[in-house]
Amino acid sequence: MTSAPVEKRCNKCGLLKKLSEFHKNSACKDGLHTICKICKAKWGEYYRTTPKGKAVSTRAHEKYRKTDKYRESKQREKVKRVQKKGGDAQSA
Numbered sequence: 001m002t003s004a005p006v007e008k009r010c011n012k013c014g015l016l017k018k019l020s021e022f023h024k025n026s027a028c029k030d031g032l033h034t035i036c037k038i039c040k041a042k043w044g045e046y047y048r049t050t051p052k053g054k055a056v057s058t059r060a061h062e063k064y065r066k067t068d069k070y071r072e073s074k075q076r077e078k079v080k081r082v083q084k085k086g087g088d089a090q091s092a
């Protein structure tokens with residue numbers, strides 16, 4: 001029997017941290033982000049506050065918008081919205 005790990009190494013700062021120090025991310029194998037909350041916050045600030053960071057995040061988003069994954073998620077959102085409204089026809 002293997003006990004569940006209680007610590008995880010941050011990919012950014014390289015430190016071993018408690019699992020509670022990581023945000024949840026269902027896209028990841030273990031359900032947690034690969035970088036810790038502190039590093040993630042730092043990156044978020046960098047993206048939001050510096051022109052270079054903003055350019056990077058805009059470019060990344062544009063790239064993502066061209067993927068099927070983005071289109072699929074948009075489509076799902078749309079379907080969900082329509083279902084919520086009870087099939088209310090609204091031109092998007």
Ligand SMILES: [Zn+2]
Pocket residue numbers: 010011012013014015035036037038039040
């Ligand atoms: Zn970290």
